[in-house]
Amino acid sequence: MQAEVNSILEKSLEKAKEYDRIGNVGKAFAYYILFAELSARRSEIEETFTDVLCEWGMQLAENNKFSDIVRCYKFSLNIYPNNPRMLNNFSAHLLRNNEPIRAIEYLKRALKVDVNFLPAERNLQNAYSMAVDRWHFTMLNDKQRNNAFEQAIRKRISQGYDTVLDVGTGTGLLSLYAKSAGATKIYACECSEAMTLIAKEVFESNNATDIKLIPKLSFDLKVPEDIPERVKLIVTETFDAGLFGELVIPSMINVHMNILDLNGMIIPMGATVYAAAIECEYIRFRSSVIFDKIKDHCLLNFNKVFVLSDDEYYDTENLEKVQINYVTEPQMLFNVNFNNLIELCEFCKDGIKQMLQTKCKYNGIIDGLITWFKLHLDEEITLDSSDGKSCWQFAVFSTIPTACHEDDILTIKAETFKGKLKCSYDMSDARSNENYTVYHLPKEIIAFLNDFDYVRLLTEVGKFQENRKMKYILDTSPFPIYGLTLLKKCNDSGILYYKTDNPILCALIEQIARDSGLHGKVHTISTYKEIPCSLDSVFIHNFDIKGELKDDHDSCYKISRNLLKTNGVLLPEKIFLMGQLVYSEDLPNMVYVQDENVQRSSYLLNTVCNHTV
Numbered sequence: 001m002q003a004e005v006n007s008i009l010e011k012s013l014e015k016a017k018e019y020d021r022i023g024n025v026g027k028a029f030a031y032y033i034l035f036a037e038l039s040a041r042r043s044e045i046e047e048t049f050t051d052v053l054c055e056w057g058m059q060l061a062e063n064n065k066f067s068d069i070v071r072c073y074k075f076s077l078n079i080y081p082n083n084p085r086m087l088n089n090f091s092a093h094l095l096r097n098n099e100p101i102r103a104i105e106y107l108k109r110a111l112k113v114d115v116n117f118l119p120a121e122r123n124l125q126n127a128y129s130m131a132v133d134r135w136h137f138t139m140l141n142d143k144q145r146n147n148a149f150e151q152a153i154r155k156r157i158s159q160g161y162d163t164v165l166d167v168g169t170g171t172g173l174l175s176l177y178a179k180s181a182g183a184t185k186i187y188a189c190e191c192s193e194a195m196t197l198i199a200k201e202v203f204e205s206n207n208a209t210d211i212k213l214i215p216k217l218s219f220d221l222k223v224p225e226d227i228p229e230r231v232k233l234i235v236t237e238t239f240d241a242g243l244f245g246e247l248v249i250p251s252m253i254n255v256h257m258n259i260l261d262l263n264g265m266i267i268p269m270g271a272t273v274y275a276a277a278i279e280c281e282y283i284r285f286r287s288s289v290i291f292d293k294i295k296d297h298c299l300l301n302f303n304k305v306f307v308l309s310d311d312e313y314y315d316t317e318n319l320e321k322v323q324i325n326y327v328t329e330p331q332m333l334f335n336v337n338f339n340n341l342i343e344l345c346e347f348c349k350d351g352i353k354q355m356l357q358t359k360c361k362y363n364g365i366i367d368g369l370i371t372w373f374k375l376h377l378d379e380e381i382t383l384d385s386s387d388g389k390s391c392w393q394f395a396v397f398s399t400i401p402t403a404c405h406e407d408d409i410l411t412i413k414a415e416t417f418k419g420k421l422k423c424s425y426d427m428s429d430a431r432s433n434e435n436y437t438v439y440h441l442p443k444e445i446i447a448f449l450n451d452f453d454y455v456r457l458l459t460e461v462g463k464f465q466e467n468r469k470m471k472y473i474l475d476t477s478p479f480p481i482y483g484l485t486l487l488k489k490c491n492d493s494g495i496l497y498y499k500t501d502n503p504i505l506c507a508l509i510e511q512i513a514r515d516s517g518l519h520g521k522v523h524t525i526s527t528y529k530e531i532p533c534s535l536d537s538v539f540i541h542n543f544d545i546k547g548e549l550k551d552d553h554d555s556c557y558k559i560s561r562n563l564l565k566t567n568g569v570l571l572p573e574k575i576f577l578m579g580q581l582v583y584s585e586d587l588p589n590m591v592y593v594q595d596e597n598v599q600r601s602s603y604l605l606n607t608v609c610n611h612t613v
Helices: 002-021 025-038 042-062 066-079 084-096 100-113 118-131 135-140 143-158 173-180 193-205 248-258 281-287 341-348 443-449 452-464 481-489 503-515 553-563 587-591 599-612
Strands: 163-167 185-189 212-214 231-236 260-267 270-279 305-309 315-317 331-337 351-359 364-376 382-384 394-404 409-417 420-427 437-441 472-475 495-499 522-525 535-539 564-571
Touching: 002 025, 002 042, 025 042, 025 066, 042 066, 042 084, 066 084, 084 100, 084 118, 100 118, 100 193, 135 587, 143 173, 143 231, 143 260, 143 382, 163 173, 163 248, 173 185, 173 193, 173 231, 193 212, 231 248, 248 260, 248 341, 270 409, 270 420, 281 305, 281 315, 281 364, 281 394, 281 443, 305 394, 305 443, 305 503, 331 341, 331 351, 331 409, 364 409, 364 420, 394 420, 437 503, 443 452, 452 481, 472 481, 481 495, 481 503, 481 522, 481 535, 503 522, 535 553, 553 564
Parallel strands: 163 185, 163 231, 185 212, 231 260, 305 437, 472 495, 472 535, 495 522, 535 564
Antiparallel strands: 270 331, 270 364, 315 394, 351 409, 364 382, 364 394, 409 420
16 A cells, blocks of 8 residues: 555655646645645655745735735645745745734744844844834824824813823823823724734733724724713824825724714814925935936937826925925915815815915926825924924825925916825916826835936947847846847847736837837836747846845846856856944834833833834
8 A cells, every 4th residue: 555655655755846847836846745744755845845935926016916825835845844935935925915913923933943044034124114114103203193192192181181092192102191191091993903003012011001002994893882881082193294195084984974073173273284395306306306317318308208206196205404485485285174174075075175375485396296284183283294304204295396486376276086185286387298298106116217317328238249149138127128138239139028917118119119229129028938939138127126136036037047148148157245234223113112202101111113123
């Protein structure tokens, strides 16, 4: 009987190797898993099996078969429970599926097996960042904000508003302030799984387990199922740079109607929003492509296009240390009273909230609008988000850079759409952009095209190969400067393959190719399997906008080598990774909670948050 089993296992292993050799990793995995599960020699194939599982997982991911990925990895980890590569690769899939809490569990297992396994350490830090947004640290380190909220909460509770709901409690700081101020009943709701776990630890560490923590959105809270009776005080700090970004107004309306006592109060009381048109080279560089600096050395025609960021509403920027000129005087857009239900219901309707006119102060360039707000916690205490030390940044509504003249009239329009703020402007004498096509694209593409030195080098490398036969080309850059340059420069050039699923990017590439005399020479693909021929040149752009190597860089090189001709050109030939120690005054506030910034519960909030994330 055992001899028959051994014979079956050997045949299974032969089949696995055969399918692996011809690139059918799905069937290779099936035969390898049979051998690994039943054979005492499973350790002999562990490394090869891990490679096959990795490749099979990537193929399943391309076809959006996440449940199959989970099933394959869980089955494999039952056989090889202490394989750090397997644990790390499974975690990477979980992170791509936005499941950082589950990923952290497997990454910790990987590092327990091999404490020096750097890919797992890197992914663990990414998982922590996904689970707990970095802005939590900046917010908790905003001492002025914390002091102001504590004072306002203490004042209201002393006035008899002593039953409290903390909406979006996060780490639980405002709830702790309410407890310290003598509130008789405190409820805290939080929808994030990670933040709920942190708040639970914070409450336990501060002997505040009498605070009822409810893992729900405020919209889902019910009286008396979740809270026995309506509360007298709502406290919340769920504001973003544009004030309303986290569904603030609908949330306020909901608690007024369903949670707050008829004579109750909300902290903050209200807010005032301001706007101004600005000239700022930093914002121009971050939100639009400066084609004028590319044209000098690039063979391609960018004359009829503009590229702007694809932020649907606004970007956020810390402009404290940035050179910025106010083209117009700051203008108040509107006030909103969070304690007036009728006003909130009216304000919640999509549409224009304000239109006003203002004059340009000087001859210059308008790069967009910025907005900020004053948050009125009560009748006396106000926080200003334009304060350089504030945890809130400016909301930036970038536009095509437009020349303006002194005394030009700007009409600024503020509106809300789906609960978020949108701002735009019209100028009486604005230069028409009708001859240009505007493309809204991810920041990675804007940053790439604005890296003028890098674009210049890619162009020069492309020009340098003009005498080589470059019939078929693959360029994996955010924008295929190298590949398009080869098409333009090499007489024998044929087809450039470019992988993207972004239809707007496809349209931009097609227009640049057409305007540059390369019509029909660019083929956009969704997977590398669509490339029908061997390639003469491949350019691999395998690092992201943060300067890190991409997770899939190994598989990308493997695919490219399989497609590349034996005498083909693979670029870059080498990549040098460099690191440098730096000093930063701002960085500590972004990565851990500092004791002195959170007042009475400081040392325990610090300990829990910094240890947890």
